[in-house]
Amino acid sequence: QVQLVESGGGSVQAGGSLRLSCAASGFSVSSRYMAWFRQPPGKERVGVSGIRTYGTTDYADSVKGRFTISRDNAKNTLYLEMNSLKPEDTAMYYCAAENPSGRTYWVGRNFGYWGQGTQVTVSS
Numbered sequence: 784q785v786q787l788v789e790s791g792g793g794s795v796q797a798g799g800s801l802r803l804s805c806a807a808s809g810f811s812v813s814s815r816y817m818a819w820f821r822q823p824p825g826k827e828r829v830g831v832s833g834i835r836t837y838g839t840t841d842y843a844d845s846v847k848g849r850f851t852i853s854r855d856n857a858k859n860t861l862y863l864e865m866n867s868l869k870p871e872d873t874a875m876y877y878c879a880a881e882n883p884s885g886r887t888y889w890v891g892r893n894f895g896y897w898g899q900g901t902q903v904t905v906s907s
Contacts, residue, residue, distance in 0.1 A: 785809040785896045787878045792901030799868050799905070805861040805878030805898055813856045816881040816892055819863045821874035821903075828877065830889035832863060841890050845871075868905045875900040 791803040803819070805812075818833035818841075832852040833841040840852050851864040861878055878898040879887070885895025 785880065787880065787896060787898035789876065789878050789898040789901040792876060792903045794904040794906065795868055797869055797905055797907050800864070800866045801868065801903060803863040803865070803876055803878075803901060803903075805863075807859050807861065807878075807880070810880070811856070812854050812859050812861050812880075817852075817854065817861045818879045818881075818889065818892075818894060819852060819861075820877045820879055820887070820889070820894075821872075822877070822900075823871075823874040828887065831876070833890055833892075834861070865903070868903075870905050870907045873903060873905050875902050 786808045788806045816835055819831045820828050821831050822828040831843050831846055834852050849867045853862045877900045879894040880896035881892050882895030883893055885893040887894045
């Protein structure tokens with residue numbers, strides 16, 4: 784059974800940093816394309832960053848140079864390091880795993896496994 788559990792969200796001031804974690808079980812994070820999505824209040828969920836099985840990464844233009852995605856295969860955990868945070872980064876952040884049957888589409892892939900989300904709030 785695939786399970787994703789996010790942690791690490793919180794409230795920070797603009798310019799601050801946070802590191803999100805996503806602990807996976809039921810599969811290996813190195814065996815699938817893994818991604819972070821976010822959903823601001825009242826808006827659609829959008830892709831933020833992703834990492835391929837062989838380690839190359841994708842980033843939305845809005846976070847390039849500020850966010851870094853990584854994974855620890857031994858801990859079976861995905862991370863998102865977020866620096867220079869801005870108020871517009873405020874959102875619920877979700878960890879996701881690729882699933883060809885999934886309904887959410889980003890960077891040419893379908894995502895169907897989701898965590899429960901962790902809230903990030905950035906104040907000005």
